[in-house]
Amino acid sequence: MIDWLSCQKRRGKRKAARDAKLREELAVKARAFDSDVKQPLEDFTELTINGVRQRILVDRITITDASPFAK
Secondary structure, three states: OHHHHHHHHHHHHHHHHHHHHHHHHHHHHHHHHHHHHOOOHHHEEEEEEOOEEEEEEHHHOOOOOOOOOOO
């Protein structure tokens, strides 16, 4: 009976330690994700494409061919 109780106590301690470690790892990942999501406004530019105004990341803009504007 005493062995069973001490075994239960050890399992509870291990589970609590594991849960605390997992919570800390999740908190680190959440902080990293939050910092990736929050970007300064300078990283974006507004373009008008086919009459639709869009906000686009500067890193994602690639100009493959430029042609003169037709009037």
